[in-house]
Amino acid sequence: MSNAVYLIFGATGDLARRKLFPAFYALYRERKLGDRFAVIGLARRPRTNEQFREDLYESIQEFARYNVTKDEQWSSFAEHFEYMSLDINNIEGFRQLSELTGTLDAKFEIGGNRLYYLALAPELFGSVSHNLQAGGMLEAGGWHRLVIEKPFGYDLPSAEKLNAEIRQVFDESDIYRIDHYLGKEMVQNINVVRFANAFFEPLWNHKYISNIQITLSETVGVEDRGGYYDRSGALRDMGQNHMLQMLAVMAMEPPSRMHPEDIRDEKVKVFRSLRGFQSAAEVRANTVRGQYISGTMKGKPVPGYREEESVNPESTTETYFAARVFVDNFRWAGVPFYIRTGKRLPVKTTEVVVEFKNVPNNVYLSRKHKLEPNLLVFRVNPMEGIYFKMNAKQPGSEGAIIPVAMDFCQSCQVGLNTPEAYERLLYDAARGDSTYFTRWDEVALAWKYVDKIASAWGERTEDLHLYGAGTWGPERGSQLLAEDGFRWWPVNGQDEGEVAWEFTQV
Ligand code: BG6
Numbered sequence: 001m002s003n004a005v006y007l008i009f010g011a012t013g014d015l016a017r018r019k020l021f022p023a024f025y026a027l028y029r030e031r032k033l034g035d036r037f038a039v040i041g042l043a044r045r046p047r048t049n050e051q052f053r054e055d056l057y058e059s060i061q062e063f064a065r066y067n068v069t070k071d072e073q074w075s076s077f078a079e080h081f082e083y084m085s086l087d088i089n090n091i092e093g094f095r096q097l098s099e100l101t102g103t104l105d106a107k108f109e110i111g112g113n114r115l116y117y118l119a120l121a122p123e124l125f126g127s128v129s130h131n132l133q134a135g136g137m138l139e140a141g142g143w144h145r146l147v148i149e150k151p152f153g154y155d156l157p158s159a160e161k162l163n164a165e166i167r168q169v170f171d172e173s174d175i176y177r178i179d180h181y182l183g184k185e186m187v188q189n190i191n192v193v194r195f196a197n198a199f200f201e202p203l204w205n206h207k208y209i210s211n212i213q214i215t216l217s218e219t220v221g222v223e224d225r226g227g228y229y230d231r232s233g234a235l236r237d238m239g240q241n242h243m244l245q246m247l248a249v250m251a252m253e254p255p256s257r258m259h260p261e262d263i264r265d266e267k268v269k270v271f272r273s274l275r276g277f278q279s280a281a282e283v284r285a286n287t288v289r290g291q292y293i294s295g296t297m298k299g300k301p302v303p304g305y306r307e308e309e310s311v312n313p314e315s316t317t318e319t320y321f322a323a324r325v326f327v328d329n330f331r332w333a334g335v336p337f338y339i340r341t342g343k344r345l346p347v348k349t350t351e352v353v354v355e356f357k358n359v360p361n362n363v364y365l366s367r368k369h370k371l372e373p374n375l376l377v378f379r380v381n382p383m384e385g386i387y388f389k390m391n392a393k394q395p396g397s398e399g400a401i402i403p404v405a406m407d408f409c410q411s412c413q414v415g416l417n418t419p420e421a422y423e424r425l426l427y428d429a430a431r432g433d434s435t436y437f438t439r440w441d442e443v444a445l446a447w448k449y450v451d452k453i454a455s456a457w458g459e460r461t462e463d464l465h466l467y468g469a470g471t472w473g474p475e476r477g478s479q480l481l482a483e484d485g486f487r488w489w490p491v492n493g494q495d496e497g498e499v500a501w502e503f504t505q506v
Pocket of ligand 1: 218237381
């Protein structure tokens with residue numbers, strides 16, 4: 001990892017506390033961060049360095065993968081962290097920041113590299129970028145990279161405006177737009193499994209695959225983010241970014257080189273091939289939106305969405321979104337990709353199920369038995385692994401056929417402690433590897449697709465389906481598949497009655 005001063009804007013916020021500080025600590029413990037770095041926490045509220053380091057300690061204690069104690073190792077880590085209270089509209093503050101950065105750069109022999117991490121509301125990205133420049137921050141001799149969080153805009157026009165503001169200061173190659181799903185170990189593994197195994201490629205197309213199902217389900221409600229979420233909804237919060245990115249990773253062609261731009265070019269081709277909607281009626285026929293009402297989760301009553309804090313009591317914002325998506329190219333002609341996400345669903349899980357076409361109807365075995373289709377499942381979260389479901393003879397029987405599973409459970413391996421997405425992404429941004437960050441053309445095309453859906457939904461409320469908290473969302477979500485003769489496969493565990501064969505790492 002390169003030497004750098006990391007400037008964390010929004011250092012007293014939730015993201016910094018839950019994800020960024022623990023990520024720094026894990027990278028430090030794994031010796032990926034080295035010793036030539038400094039982190040400056042920036043936020044408006046006054047805080048001493050001591051208080052800041054105390055917050056840092058608590059966040060690491062609560063959220064990091066490694067245990068922490070206040071020993072010598074802690075002191076040598078913590079001395080790299082300083083805090084400065086900053087009003088981001090005040091250029092004078094940026095000049096002082098520039099001085100502080102220079103002092104820390106000299107102290108830790110950093111050599112001018114700067115990583116600006118904006119864990120802030122996107123409305124502020126433009127003015128922070130501008131003031132970084134006006135305050136002289138960008139004059140230091142090394143590289144200057146901007147890392148920004150989603151949401152990147154609210155729709156295409158607002159994203160374009162935001163992008164134009166940032167681009168006045170930073171080149172596209174220095175902008176690292178985070179989609180933290182791309183930092184997840186198993187999402188990255190999808191491409192390895194697809195492209196490093198000879199037997200997938202010949203099957204990976206419309207001839208052998210009947211449909212692909214992508215589920216990103218959550219048990220949480222909107223927690224304390226009601227204000228943001230009520231303006232955003234599931235389509236913008238999860239659909240525009242994480243869901244379409246996962247779809248692109250599943251659908252993309254093998255890149256000519258494992259180079260960030262080549263990989264991102266392939267994803268862009270997928271986005272360009274998404275079948276756009278021609279009318280509001282088409283949107284309604286292919287998408288589902290739902291909102292949770294009160295229900296029970298793990299035996300406890302939970303309130304409905306409209307009762308949540310900072311949510312409009314008459315809100316029509318969707319907390320569930322499902323869609324049938326087509327990628328109109330040679331590989332995927334006619335294969336539906338079903339995507340769904342929702343809050344207050346029964347389990348927290350991220351899974352991709354590839355359903356293969358069944359064996360022909362009239363061959364001997366399929367005439368005699370009701371054969372289940374083969375499934376390949378990528379388990380991203382909370383279990384990590386890959387499992388493949390196939391049919392086999394039931395041992396000892398006269399010819400009964402049962403589904404069996406070959407199960408590679410990565411997260412079951414003793415001692416395995418998978419890095420968090422943010423560790424990987426911080427590490428990559430500091431190394432200048434943008435593979436797992438989204439490029440502007442991807443973001444723009446994803447907005448274009450999503451905007452069509454949002455505008456067709458518009459103010460109409462008839463098609464907002466209510467679902468009880470703790471259920472799998474509105475019935476319409478299942479109908480979408482039933483119309484094509486499919487069903488959602490169970491997620492987060494094996495089908496009942498399956499016999500598992502374990503795969504161990506060799
Ligand atoms: C965020 C969304 O991008 O992803 C949240 O804004 C959501 O609403 C979260 O809860 C889910 O991420 P993960 O990694 O917990 O699946």
